Amino acid sequence: MEHMIIGSSVRHYEEVGSTNDLALELAAAGAAEGTVVRADAQTAGRGRIGRSWNSGRGKGLYLTVILRPRLEPAALGLLSLAAGEAVRCALASVCGLEGRIKWPNDVLVSGRKIAGVLMESRTGSSGVEYIVLGIGINTDWELADREGDFRVPPTGISLETDAPAQTELLFTGLLAELDRIYRDICSGRTGGLVADVSSALDRQGRSATLSLPDRRVSGILEGITPDGGLILATESGQEIFHSGELDYEKKS
Ligand code: BTN
Secondary structure, three states: OOOOOOOOOEEEEEEEOOHHHHHHHHHHOOOOOOOEEEEEEEOOOEOHHHOEOOOOOOOEEEEEEEEOOOOOHHHHHHHHHHHHHHHHHHHHHHHOOOOEEEOOOEEEEOOEEEEEEEEEEEEEOOEEEEEEEEEEEEOOOOHHHHOOOOOOOEOOHHHHHOOOOOHHHHHHHHHHHHHHHHHHHHOOOOHHHHHHHHHOEOOOOOEEEEEOOOOEEEEEEEEEOOOOOEEEEEOOEEEEEOOOEEEOOOOO
16 A cells, blocks of 8 residues: 555454444544554444444445545535545446446445445534545345345345455455545545546436435436535526435436
8 A cells, every 4th residue: 555645554453333433533543644444344333314334244345534634625525425436436447336426425336325435524623633434335245135224225246246245356446546536636636526426426317305404305416516516406496515315206
């Protein structure tokens, strides 16, 4: 991992509660930018909006990256997009899988969720002090693993490729992709990321509903803005969102 920011130091554990929780602790204690916390299993894996993340041994790649970006607040939303895009690129190059991005950073293969991202930040008096980007990718799954109460139907690499997931290659490929995209963002070259995510954006031109804490907004999913916001054409005109969870309307 020489010369890379992401993965400059990798801490690999057999089992932790949550790699995000451990990364937050390490970052608070001064861990360097690019430090990666990886675990073979998590006993308290966390998903977005308070959900849990199934984290059994052999079933997934679970990792969190510590970042200390010196970016304008508007560029921070791009980091969340970057993680999903890095996963999409690594799945393509290592596993030959074509992924789509469900805004902002879920990765879907054949319409099923194969990876998710949980980005968390801590701010101080001078702005964002550090960010942790937690990534979970479903690897060696059996059909029975798809059963359960999932908001988006899930899948795993082995189910999509009919072969064991090459988890170690995927790990190094993912770090390389994230390193490339992160360097671009930090040096202001964000156009490529936005263009790549736009062309892989799932449900573009189709109807979608965004759940916000206080309301649900439906419209046609038109694309993303240069800072990674979601553009929805609603009854009251074009609206841009920087947070929320997309629920696809089943009829579309
Ligand atoms: C989501 O789609 O809801 C986000 C899932 C994020 C899961 C990963 S697994 C590694 C890291 N540690 C956690 O506790 N969560 C993230």
